[in-house]
Amino acid sequence: MHPWDNEPNEARDGEDGFDAPVEIPITDELDLHTFRPEEVKPLLNDYFEACLEKEIYSVRIIHGKGKGILKKRVQSILAAHRLVAHYSEAPPEAGGWGATRVWLKKSVD
Numbered sequence: 001m002h003p004w005d006n007e008p009n010e011a012r013d014g015e016d017g018f019d020a021p022v023e024i025p026i027t028d029e030l031d032l033h034t035f036r037p038e039e040v041k042p043l044l045n046d047y048f049e050a051c052l053e054k055e056i057y058s059v060r061i062i063h064g065k066g067k068g069i070l071k072k073r074v075q076s077i078l079a080a081h082r083l084v085a086h087y088s089e090a091p092p093e094a095g096g097w098g099a100t101r102v103w104l105k106k107s108v109d
Helices: 037-053 069-080
Strands: 029-031 058-062 084-089 099-104
Touching: 029 037, 037 058, 037 069, 037 099, 069 084, 069 099
Parallel strands: 029 058
Antiparallel strands: 058 099, 084 099
């Protein structure tokens, strides 16, 4: 039995229940826990573009602690991203090694 079996059919689009696009609010925080690893790179790109449109220049990316695999993936993407000025591990009160703080460029060449 799937968790959505008791939900009405209009609550999901596809057979697996995950085909409908999810609109996420654009804030200074992005939690990656609900995304698949292959979604991270395009998600970060789109999210950073949306942040710049809203004049948000500092973003906390929550990737979790775990084994550090997602953190390494995120930081690899950030290191080469054209919109990222710099990034660092979040301070302890903001998630420590379970999150990364990103500063976006205010002007993009």
